[in-house]
Amino acid sequence: MSARQQPNVTGTRPPPWRDERVLRVAVQVAFLAGVGALLWLLGGNLVRNMRAQGMRTDFGFLDQPAGFALTGTDFSSRDSIGDALLVGLQNTIVVSIWGIILATVLGVLVGIARLSTNWLVRKCAAGYVEALRNVPLIVFLLFLYLAVLQRLPRINDAFDAGGFVFSNRGLYAPWVAVAENSGIFLAICAGALALAAIVGAWRTRRFDATGEPHHRVLWGGAAFLIVAGVAWAVLDRPVSITLPSLEGRNVSGGYELSVEHGALLLGLLLYMAAFIAEIVRGSILAVPKGQSEASHALGLGGFQRYRYVVLPQALRIAIPPTGNEFINLAKNSALGIAIAFPELLRVTRIAIGQGQPAPQLVGIMMLLYLAISLLLSVVVNLLNRRLTRRGA
Template identity: 40%
Template sequence: MSQTTMIEARPIPSRKRRSISWNSREGRSVIYQVVAIASVATLIWLLVRNTLRNMRERGIQSGYDFMGQPFGFDVSETMIPYDVMSTYWTAFSIGLLNTLKVAVIGIVLATILGTLIGVGRFSSNFLARKICYGYVEFFRNVPIYLQLLIWYIVFTEVLPPFEEAWQAGHFYLSKGGFSFPWPVWKLGQTLALIGLLAGVVGSWLYARKASKHFDLTGQQKPVLLVSLALIVGLALLGWLAGGAPTGWNLPVKGTFQIEEGAAFSPEFLALLLGLVTYTASFIAEIVRSGISSVSLGQHEAAASLGLSKRQSMRLVVLPQALRVIIPPLTSQYLNLTKNSSLAVAIGYPDLVSIANTTLNQTGRAIEALSIVMLVYLTLSLLTSALMNWFNASAAIQER
């Protein structure tokens, strides 16, 4: 005899209506937020209104119409051409590109140097370990402004003049900066650059695939050699497809300076080395603390699998330390980018330097500074977004 189970129908609970009332906790929180936003908006409105009124009373012009006028001053270092009719848009673009150049190169070099020093803090060699420790303690505790001035004095006072420049082949180092050969840019170089970027992307995808293969099978695929083959091979293929141009623009000693080729100015080198050495000391401590956060059992487990110390560090320790390293590393990248504004102290024409000159010529202080603030805010948000994406992709996935 079958038994029939009766399931009692339960009424579907009705969704609770949200009521904005002072008697409810949720209602009070909404009211507090509305009041806070309205207060901040009112404060900003009053500040802008009073500023504009005071400027009108004193006959001070306002607005961004000056950006379309010729800027009329010389820029010592630029990545894009300009002439006497170039507008302030061009001037700010030059400053932005100069800032990006020192920030991007500085971040790459500081990351490499800081990682090597941080890993070196765990070296079994006593001398190497103490040198890394001394580097961190020295450069971390000397103000960045003072370091920039010291490097600038080295490049402008200690190095020889261009007539007696230190030479190695077609490379020159003197008070005039660092001069080096540069290819005569043609289609082949453009295609080679595209191939290089494609090789970097391809090597990154291959490294991720090799890492997943290692996690599943325990078999390690060669990553370094394959990555180098992809990068070099695709760049070489692009160069050959563009006609394999071989022309080089070589630097030579002229009458007053080293001419031709490409060069890094002493201001750029002083700023770059100061930012790199200073930031690398903090990155080294971040790497050291991240490695220290990995338990000793992980090292022992890697050793029991027959991994060498180098393999253990690269395959076991550093991947786990990344979750501790990346968040503070993002702050150091932001600090390096913002510290580049100190370039004005040594005469490097970065964004802040261009803005200061523009301010002195036009008197548009608020407008010039607002452009600088907007640019640095945008760069900081982009850097944070990129590092947050990298942090999410590097997070350890639970099985």
């Protein structure tokens, strides 16, 4: 057969029922359709049963007065149920953010300490990790709440540690006092942060061009401090530090942390830091040993070796599993219900106990927890993607 008579098979495509791309899309569409039909069936069945029992199926109850108060907050019984859910959501987010920050710092330090050449430091870090990882979190929270914080001195005999006040009523720490013209100062600080980023980028480009040490953190930090310091002085101290002061049975100034809030935050950060420490330790051990040997041959000290060689490579390995621990920490904040902390789950349960419809409240609670977890997952994935591209 001549070339002119040979069939041209390069541009032909298989029929749709044999095309891999078409089949892949069709299977996904069919799966989504099946899930949607199942949800529609279950939702319709739920609505019919609720109506048969005389339960309301709308969300108008969110605007009704709650009829209950939340201890440790400004929420009163006259506020709406929707506001109560927002208070619970706010408490959950605050505990999660502070827990993630503090647990990360402590976990990194303990993970590095587990690889220390000092026998005492290494064994103390190992004992901390093994002790907390093998105890249920709910038991640890109850121990902190009932056996530690509840046993602090009464407010009359509160322990004043020069800026920190500890009692079984609450924990008080220094905080920031904001004046009326603080909005201008915060706007200037935002501009100072942008300036610091620009200075850091300039130092990075100069390093790439000349090889001169960039010190971008020092340069950017100095630019921010200069601009913020001048603005703070010109605006007559719009932001200041207020210290708690014990006056009889009252404490004025500072930031008040209820015993329940303190127990939950302390329990989450100490418990999750043990898991993060193991992730950090494993990530450091996963860095090829030749990297440390090469940095030692270049004359780098122990801190420089970790700062410039080991930890940047270990960070790329540790980000994905550490992100899972962040999500676990946010979800474990629901255990605050065991120590009467008004987080999202406890507020939802109180509202249900007051006769409000449980299906809607549980559904809202699940969606809010899902949103928190998805947001953390997106942030961790973006950070992991950026570190991966930089490492490549």
